[in-house]
Each structure stands twice: as structure tokens, then as C-alpha cells.
Amino acid sequence: MTQSPPPIAPSFEAEGRPGAGALLVEQIGEAAGKRAKARSVRPLGRLLPYLMRHKAHAAIAVFWLLLSTAGSLALTGTARGAIDNGFENAGRDLNLWFLVLGANALFLGLATAFRYFYVTKTGERVIADLRTGLFDRILTLDPSFYARMRTGEVLSRLTTDIALVETLLTTSVSFALRNALTMVGGTILLSVVSLKLTGLVLLTVPFLLGPLFLFGRRVRKLTVRAQDEFAGAVGFAGESVDAIETVQAFGREASAIARFGAAVERAFDVSLIRIKARALMTAMIIVVMFGGVTLVLWLGAQDVIAGRMTPGALLQFVLLSVFVAGAVGALGESWGDVQKAAGAMERIDELMRAVPEIAAPAQPRVLPEPPRGEVSMSAVDFAYPGRPDLAALKGFSLTVRPGETVALVGPSGAGKSTVFRLLLRFYDPQTGTVSVDGVDVREADPVAVRRRFAWVSQEAPLFSGSALENIRFGREAATEDEVRAVADKAQALGFIDALPEGFGTPLGERGKSLSGGQRQRLAIARALVRNAPILLLDEATSALDAGNEQLVQQALDAAMEERTTLVIAHRLATVLRADRIVVMEDGAVVDQGTHLELIARGGLYARLAELQFRSD
Template identity: 60%
Template structure:
């Protein structure tokens, strides 16, 4: 893949001598394309068959009217033959001519109705299949574990979910209808051509290998270039998504030109590859049409001479010409749609990669039921874990910790000690390499991840909210929660007052990621979402670290309410937020190094005492 010479990103190397953003992106794309396995045919489209089977009624209707429309189309050739033979007979009457024209009219009406119904059922089936595919892909994406998104950017996933599925939709909604109609017409026309004149039909069949050759030769190239184009475009979308997510940072550092240059270079690369695809498809179409219609003209010339010699009737000659043009037109149309098929096959190949991705964390065949009622007891025993991609850098090493039901435990320690990893393993986003994690005595590996997570509520440092209303964001914690439950959770989270002050109260739309709210308001809304869940275990990951003193005070009041009667695991760098914990667990390099209450740990003179002294001074 060549980098455009005038690309800003290609022209401006980095100060350290490394290539510009666009050139580096191009290199990454080349490496990704080289790693991707490619099939050499349109077999990826077979993945659509199960979706079509679920819509048997529409498929049956499409088949019936495809057959009737094809039969009516071919029937026109027979009606034309009867009319021409009648006109060339001496003494033909006007009533006979009217009869044959009436027959042609009846066939035309049948063709019109059948074509309309064929279009309706085929298009409906295609749209329905794509809608089901879109739901299946998105539903499957939601089951993938965080490890998948460490390897694949969210923007690329969204590109496959939107752009690639739109390509498949174009095939299913339009091209399939045209292709099936022309395929059936071609088959029917060939059968009738053999019946009308076997010798001339043999000449027609001799042309076919020359017509099919460019379809396969150029079709394979079109498909390969289509996949490459979509890969490049997906990477560009992924890069754009990352930039827009951090737009304030980009603008603060004056990175608009570099970001725009990198995106522009990726788009230009995609366009350059797409231009090659369009050129290959144009050449393929020109060759197919030239070969088909050139052959038809030559065969028709032979047919006219056969008619002049009296070897076939003029009606038969007209029917043969009619059918030959029909067959040629069908082959030409199939050549056109073959490019769409190749393009859709490339897109489906990328979609299939998502469907084939399997979560590293999945429920066992026969999951162990968690004890009921839930107690909230947690036990880590000899747990060792390293993140995918960093196998030589364990986040936890021989980590053991037991938390009693209803106990408030705070995890403290320097950055990188493994505190957040404890929460991720407890939520079963990952499984430990060694050791066991038990919830109420049940091994998490043997339990359904959904059942495990239903017993937990998470409040993170920057808890993401959604663009719906305040009530919808709170109810996300428990969709079946009623208005009274939502109000009670908001009140307990110290959020009722500011929500009531919104223009439409709890029904106010909060905008993208609820950015219309302050940081403290968003955090209290996240706490309300955790409270309405009514889970026995509460996980707090730096829930107050980014707040000012007043907001921290309000959030801390809400957290005290939330922790009542629940097993609570708190992560905090600011030690003032963990002073009320029943137990403080000090971590360093993935291990527990100290445990106890604040006073005894501060007096012990260990790592906790050093951390406390940094924040509180010698008074700690």
C-alpha cells in the first residue's frame, strides 16, 4: 500500500526521526492485512443462510414469484414466435392478429404482477436477514470479554457493524433480487434455446467460457481490494473515534493538524485502494458485455442466413434472437452483480471474524448455581494473573484475601499494585492463571459470569453514563426498577436535589455521556445506579478521587449510605476515604503486604505509614 506523496502525515516525520502518524498507520495496516487469513471464494456469504432459513414464509414467496416472473419473461418469447409465424402465413386475419396480441398483453400483465411481488418478497427477505444479522453481531459483541477489545479498537468494531453490514444490506436488498432473476432467466433461456435450435445454441455455449473467465479473474481481485479498502477505512474510523473521545486533550495540545493529517492519510489510502477496485470492476464489466453481445450478433447473423435458406421459420428465428438477447442481458447483469457479490463477500468475511470471536470468559456447560440467599463472602486464594499481551508482568502474584459478609475492606497501595485487577477478576472479566476466587463458597470459574455480576454493583472513578434521561441512567442498574425505586436510589445517593432542578426532572435527557452534568453530579448518579441494583456486594474504584472537597463530601455521604449492609471493596489513593473501613489491605507488586485498621498500620511504620505520611504529614 503506497502512502500519498502529498499526505501531511507522510511528509512530516516526528521530531525523534520516526515516521509521521499517517506513515505509521499505513505500516500497521499492512501488518494487519498480512496477518488476516483470506478465503478465495464467496463462501463467507454462506453465513447468511441460517438467517434466511428463519424466514421461510418470505423465502417461499420470493421463490414462487421469482419462478412466475421468469416464466412470464420467457413466455413472451413464445408469444412473439406465434405472432411472427402467424404474420408470415398468407391470409392471416385481423382477429387472429388481435388474439396473439391479447396473448402477449396477458403475459405482460402476468410479468408485471409477478415482478412486483418478486421484488417485494426478495427485498423484504433481504432486509429482514440483514436486520437479524445486525442484531446477532451486536448481541455477540456484547458477550466478548475486555481482552478482545485490548486487541481490537472499538472504532474498527463499529465500522464492521455499520459500513460492512451496509454493504451486505445493499447486496441482499437489491443485487440478490437482480442476480436471482437473471440467473433463472439465463437457465430458462438456455433450455428454450436448445429446444428452438440445438446447433445455434451450441455456438452460444462456446462463448460462455470466454465470458466467465473475466468474472472469476477480476472478481477475485475485486474482492481482495474490497477487503483491503474496508480494513483501511475501519482503521481510519477507529483513529477518528479515539481522537473525538479525547477532543479536549487534542485541542489543548494543539494536535488538530496532526490528527486531521493522520485521518486524511488513512482515508486517501482507502480511496486509492477503492479506485483500483473500481478500475478492475469496470474492466471486468466491459469485457463481459463486449464478449456477450459480440457473440450474440455473430450467432444471429448465422440464424438469419439459416432462415433465408428455409432451415428455420422466421418465428423461430425471432424467438431465438429474443432468447439470445435475453440470455446475453442476463449474463451482462450477472457480471455487474458479481462485483457486488465479491464486495459483499469481503464485507461478510470481516463480519464473520466478529461472529467467530469467542469470549475468553464464558459460562461452563453446566454452571454451578450460586448459593441463595447471597451472603457476600469473597475469598481469593493463591491468585496469580497477568493481562493478555503482558504474560511476563504479573498484575497479581500469589494473592490471597478473604472478606467476610458485610465487611468494608479498603485496598490501598501505590499505582500498579494490582488493586483494580482485583475488582476485574472479581467481576470475572478475566480468569486467574493460578489460584481460585470464590463467591459465597462457589468457584467463579464454575459459575455463570452473568450470575456473578448480578450480585455486584460497581462505581468506578469515571463511571460512564448514557445519553438517555436521568431516570433511564439510574434504571440501567436494574431495568425492572419502578419510579419509587429510582427515586429512593437517587435520594440515597444525594442526587435527588440536582435531578429535580433539571428542566424536566428525572425525564431530562442528559446528552452524550451525560456531559451536561458536573463531575460530582455524574458520580452521584452512578452511585444511584449502583444502589438501585440492590446487589449484596459493592465495588468502589477510586469513586471520589477526581472530585473537589464539597462534591467529595456529598459523594462520601452517598457512599456511606450505599455501603450499609453490603460487603464493600473500596479502592482509593486518597486515604481519607478509607478511614472508616473495617479493614485496610495494603498491596504492593500484586501481593498483600499489610492488613489492619488505620491506627495500627500507621504505627507499624510500613508501606501504609509511608503513604499516610505523604498525605497527612507526620500527624498520621
């Protein structure tokens, strides 16, 4: 269930809201603009807290890393001993030296296996924690955030970018650390074998580091650009797949494919430039590295001829040179992975640093127990973020007493759904007070506030699990008997039992294997099982036929008698059952009363009743 709650965005347009979450998105946009200027791998430092949670495993990994590096360097010493000492005394000690070489190789193999296991295990553990932490952050961000940041782009950071960091932690970091230790240890041993030749080798280092850092910066910038381009393509693909029926119905397959292909090509073009830069960097490093080593080895051969170095020492120097040169070259390759992971981590960090505007105060007020089921809105002015000039509510006031059923009626864009969003504290009003059971929702924990509500939205969003899991989404601890009972009340038991596996049948992504009416009845069952004191119904029976609507309405009537209910409705049958009807227009209350009272007064409600309820 990784998708963001889908019922939020579709109805924004109806409230006259063009976009929201400006502050959060602006923070991310500014951070994205600064990425090109960043020249370090400091974003990877964000992984340190995750690594410290598993420092014992990290210490074991470092231990075996040191041993495996020591084992590989020790091979050069045993090889030198075999050459210089193995042929003495008619080769009597040759077998012994080769046994030592074999033992060295066995130790190296075991140490390498343990190194790989512990380094990879630690990396995978850190990545698992990072995934969980990022998903936790994603779900705490306000609904307004997702009105501007496409879900596909968020998921790209949760998948593609984390995969790049995973490659670094599970593969590249082990490879890079081993090569770094080999380079340092090998350099020390080279100086022991021949300080003069080692000095000549070190003269080539600046020529190696120059391309490494010069091209490394460019590779990192291009990596971030490629990831941004690909994230855009994934975002568009997600939208197209999610609305596949609409795409096909309007014959827009070719257009969607062309647009996605263009986005992929832009990402490929950027990646191609990065690949060329990295290839040139690798070529320059190899030429400088092996050219320098060849020159140094020629000088070493002259020392052997002159008797200033033994053949075994030259062999050891050759092996160490190869190890060190290979390590430097491998570090150049690993640096590219580090740059890619740093760019990915920077994108991840943007989400991790995004702070939700709706959060619990430092010392939240506790809502009274047992709950009364009273809600109140007083002199509320509210405009969605990003459109302060277009108010969704203007001086709106409403009090709903415990157990009362209130219907909100008005034209599209009047602010009815906005009332629900403020009660659920998806947003806070600019002025005025929203309270639940006498407590200002801004002073309480949003989770505690939302626990008092059961919400049935018009879109009836479901998840890809079974019918049982979807109903239990309302209350995870609900027993199977309770689930069956609420399914029966919502007139959903019949079609659920008819499914191949009954309540255990997978419903497909967002329950698309069900009809609109079936999805809506499941959503009603999910709300009923929650046993919340306040019920919010947003056109809860709009997708039902007349027969099923009458049956479900009976279930809702029983539920309404037990709790406070706010209903957004256009159907006469629903409105007539309300204790009070609140008529809204242009974000304000223009009238309220019973059906007969409002009809008698004429005005907006009477006109809506004549237009919308004539068939009823």
C-alpha cells in the same frame, strides 16, 4: 448503547499492563492473513443458518422469482405468436395476440412486485438477525479483547461490512437469481427455437466466464484490502471524536485530519485499483457477449431468407438472445457484489468465531441463596494476557466477610483495580482461587457472579439516554419511585430535577453534558438501585467537591452498612470508615489493619497517609 464498556481500558496502564486479549486478537490476525489466500465465496455460507430460520418466506420468494422469470421469458413466445399468426386472415387475430401480450406484461409486473417484496423482506430479516447475532457476540467478548482491537474497527464490521452484505441480500441476490434463471430458461428456449444457433451462442460462454472468474478473484481481494484500510480510518476517527476536547486542547486538529485523510486515501487507492479491474472485466464481457450475439443473429437472418426459420421465430430468438446476453452481463456485475459481500462476511465471521476466554462451564454451579456477600481470593497469581512476565498480582490473598467494609490502599500500579476485575471475572487468575459466597467463580456462570456486585468506577461512564435510563441500567425493573429514592441518596436529585425534562432529559453521548461530579453521582445512584450484596467503589467520590463529597459519603455509609464493600480510596475520610485497611504494593498484601494500627506500625501506609492525606 453500542459502545464497549469504557471504564476498562483507561486504568490498564496504571496497573502496568501494556496490552491484553492476545489470544483473541491473534486468532483474528491469523484469519486476516489468510483472507488474501481465500478464493471462494464460502464465507457467505455463514448466512445459511440465518436464512433457514425464515425458510417459509424464502420459499415464497423463490416461488415468485420463478413466476416472474417465466413471465419475462413468456413475452418472447407471445411476441413470436403475434408476428407469425397475428397478420393471418387480414390481421383479424392481431388484437387478440396483443391482448395476450398485455396480459403477459400485467402478470409479469405483479409477479415482479411480489418477487421484490418477498426477496427484500427475507433479506432484511436475515440482516436484522445477523446484526443482533454479531452484537451479541461483540458483547460476550472479554474486556481484554477491546484493549487490543479498537472499538472503531469492531463497529466498522457491525456497520460498513454488514451494509455490504445487506446490499447483496436485499438487492443483488434478487437481481442475480433472476438473471441466473433467465439465463438458464432462455438458453433452454433458444435450443428449442434453433439448436444450431444456440450451439454457436454457447461457444462464446467460455470467453465470458474467463474474465468473470479471473478478475472476480482480484476484485474480492482488493475489496477486503479496501475494507481493512477504511476500518482503520474509522477506528482512528472514533478515537479522535471520542477525545475531541483533548485533540482541540493540544491543537492536534490538523494532525488528526491529515492522518485520517491519509488513511482514507489509502483506502481510495485500493478501491481505485478494484474499480479498474471491475471495469476491465465488464468491458471484456460486453465485447465478447454482444460480438458473439451479432454473429449468431446474422446467421439466423440467413436461415429466414432460406425459409428454414419463420420471422417470428427469429424475433423470439433475438429477444431470447438479448435476455440471455443481458442476464450474463448482469451476472458479471452481480458477481462483483457477491465478491464484496464475501469479503465483508469474512471479516464479520472473524468476530463471530472469536471465542471469549471467560465463559460459563457446561454445568455451572449455582451460587447460594440468599446471597451472603462474602468474597475471597487465595494465593492468586495473575498477569494480564500478552505480558506474562509482568505480574499484576503475586500470591495475593484476601477474605472479606459479609457486611465488612475493606479499603484497598497502595501506590498506583499496586494491583488494586486488578482485584476488582478478577472479582467481576473479567479475567481468570493463572493460579489461585477467586470465590464469591464460597463458590469458585470459574465454576459459576459469569452473569450470576456479576449479579452479586454493584460497581462504581472512577471514570463513571454513562450512556446517551436519559438520567432515568442511566440509573435503571443498574436494575431495569426499578420503579420511578426507587430511581428517585437512590438519586436522592446519591445527592443527584437536585440537579436532575433542574434539567429541562427532569429524569427524561437526554444526557448526550456518555453523559458529557454533565459535569464530572454529576456523572459520578449518577453512577453511584446506578449502583445503589442494583441492590447487590457486594459494593465495589473505585474512587467513587474523586470528582466531587468537599460539600457534595460529605453528602454522598453519608449515602455511601448507609449503603455500606447493608452490604459487603470493597473500596479503592486515597482520601482519608473514606479510609477511616473502613473496618479494615489492606495495604498493597507490587501486587501483594504488605500490611493490613485499622488506620490507627497501621499508623502506629509506620511503613508504607504511614508514608502514604503523610503524603496523600496531609491536607485532610
